[in-house]
Amino acid sequence: MSFTNFLETEILDHVFAGAAYTAPATKYVGLFTAAPGEAGGGTELSGSAYARQTMAFTTSGNTTSNNAAVEFPTATGSWGTVTHVGIFDASSSGNLMAYATLSASKAIASGDVFRIPSGDLDITLD
Secondary structure, eight states, X not given: OEEOHHHHHHHHHHHHSOOOOOOOSSEEEEEEEEOOBTTBOSEEOOSTXXXXXXXXXXXXXXXXEESSOEEOOOOSSOOEEEEEEEEESSSSSSOEEEEXXXXXXXXXXXXXXXXXXXXXXXXXXX
């Protein structure tokens, strides 16, 4: 996953300039049909029962991974083809903190459920 400009600035300010940064107590994973980037953007899903889901992480070494499976609500209409995921600091609006391209895109039709198995979403710093 890549960090957005928002999170990069918060980390740099916190570590090197002494500015306070409080990590959000709850992180949310969102799904995209068009790529977000360093400045955010992209096309996040909306409607048809879509909602960001909470995601918790466990860190080991230089990698943090989701420590439980995440299941999105059953789609009540087509969500299109999900190509990217993003981690947000709020359930709606808020700041996109990190994003990644899925290893395989997934078309979501009415009645489908999108799942992320435990340990399948990794964020690594080198």
